[in-house]
Each structure stands twice: as C-alpha cells, then as structure tokens.
Amino acid sequence: MHFSPTFTVVVLVSIWCCVESACPQIISRSSWGAKSPRSKLSLRVNPPPWVVVHHSDTPSCTSRSACESRVKNIQSYHMDNRQWADIGYNFLIGGDGNIYEGRGWGVYGAHVPKYNSKSIGICLIGNFQASSPPSNQMEALKQLIECGEETGKLASNYHVIGHRQGGSTTCPGNSLYNKITTFSRWESNP
Numbered sequence: 001m002h003f004s005p006t007f008t009v010v011v012l013v014s015i016w017c018c019v020e021s022a023c024p025q026i027i028s029r030s031s032w033g034a035k036s037p038r039s040k041l042s043l044r045v046n047p048p049p050w051v052v053v054h055h056s057d058t059p060s061c062t063s064r065s066a067c068e069s070r071v072k073n074i075q076s077y078h079m080d081n082r083q084w085a086d087i088g089y090n091f092l093i094g095g096d097g098n099i100y101e102g103r104g105w106g107v108y109g110a111h112v113p114k115y116n117s118k119s120i121g122i123c124l125i126g127n128f129q130a131s132s133p134p135s136n137q138m139e140a141l142k143q144l145i146e147c148g149e150e151t152g153k154l155a156s157n158y159h160v161i162g163h164r165q166g167g168s169t170t171c172p173g174n175s176l177y178n179k180i181t182t183f184s185r186w187e188s189n190p
C-alpha cells in the first residue's frame with residue numbers, strides 16, 4: 001500500500017494536534033525564572049487521588065509579567081521565610097489565564113500537611129474571599145484538572161477539595177470555594 005506524502009503529513013499533524021490538545025500550555029519553571037529546589041521528593045501516592053485548590057491571598061495579577069513576578073515572590077516567601085524546599089504548590093494560575101509550573105506533577109508539595117503526600121496543590125493567584133476569579137482563571141483550573149485526568153497524572157477516582165477542608169483556614173476564600181463545590185469531582189466529605 002502506498003500513502004501520498006500529503007496524506008502522511010495530515011495524519012501526523014492530526015495525531016500531534018490531539019495528543020497536544022489534552023493539556024493546556026504550562027509555563028515552565030525555567031520560563032518564569034524559578035530558583036532550583038533545595039530538595040525534591042515524589043508523592044507517596046502517585047498518581048494522586050486528591051486535588052487541593054488554594055488562593056494565594058495576595059493581590060491578583062492580570063499580565064504575564066505581573067504574574068511571573070507574583071509567582072517568584074511566592075517562591076521566595078516559601079523558601080526564605082517558611083524555609084521550605086521549594087514553592088509550596090504544584091501549580092499556580094494567574095489572572096492572566098496562564099498556568100505556572102510550581103513543583104509540577106508527581107512531586108510532594110507543601111500546601112496542606114494532611115494531603116501533601118497524596119495530592120496536587122493548585123493555587124489561584126489573588127484573594128477570592130469576597131470576589132470570584134475571572135472566567136479565564138477558572139477555565140485554566142478546569143483544563144489543568146482535565147489534563148491530569150486524561151493523561152493519568154491524577155488517579156482515575158480523584159476528587160477535588162478546597163484547602164479549608166483539610167486544614168484550619170479560610171483558603172481558598174468563600175467565593176472560590178463556592179465555585180469548587182459545583183465541580184462534579186468535588187468531595188463534600190473528604
């Protein structure tokens with residue numbers, strides 16, 4: 001059987017498109033200028049059965065440069081003030097709609113002690129006690145979780161919770177928390 005070059009290219013592009021489209025673009029640590037971690041451990045339960053949603057409880061950011069600065073500040077705060085090995089979260093999402101790589105998939109985080117060994121911590125940058133994240137920021141959160149589901153980076157039976165369900169805190173803020181409780185994978189009784 002003979003395939004024309006055009007046919008072959010179309011098939012290859014189709015495969016490339018659909019494999020790629022499972023996940024949104026993630027801005028890598030090197031792109032945002034992360035410091036190297038002091039140490040790095042794999043999750044004890046991987047793929048993890050939990051996604052824990054946070055807010056940064058800082059001002060929001062709406063451009064890539066402002067969000068990169070915010071992510072760097074959060075990393076410095078966690079490493080220098082808290083003395084953690086790295087930025088605490090696995091991923092951060094800006095009000096610019098971009099996803100920034102924190103510790104990344106499969107890595108033991110520092111965001112809620114009861115769940116660090118078996119979860120992915122995702123932080124939406126801003127304070128969402130009284131106001132909700134913009135739609136692009138919420139959409140990026142949903143896409144990142146779907147990406148984890150589709151690529152097997154999350155356990156097939158995974159569930160989503162807000163930080164307050166695993167610790168004594170108002171995080172991720174009333175407004176964002178209320179949105180999370182509408183997710184089909186939200187767990188009311190973790």
Ligand SMILES: [Zn+2]
Nearest residue numbers: 054055163171
């Ligand atoms: Zn939190």
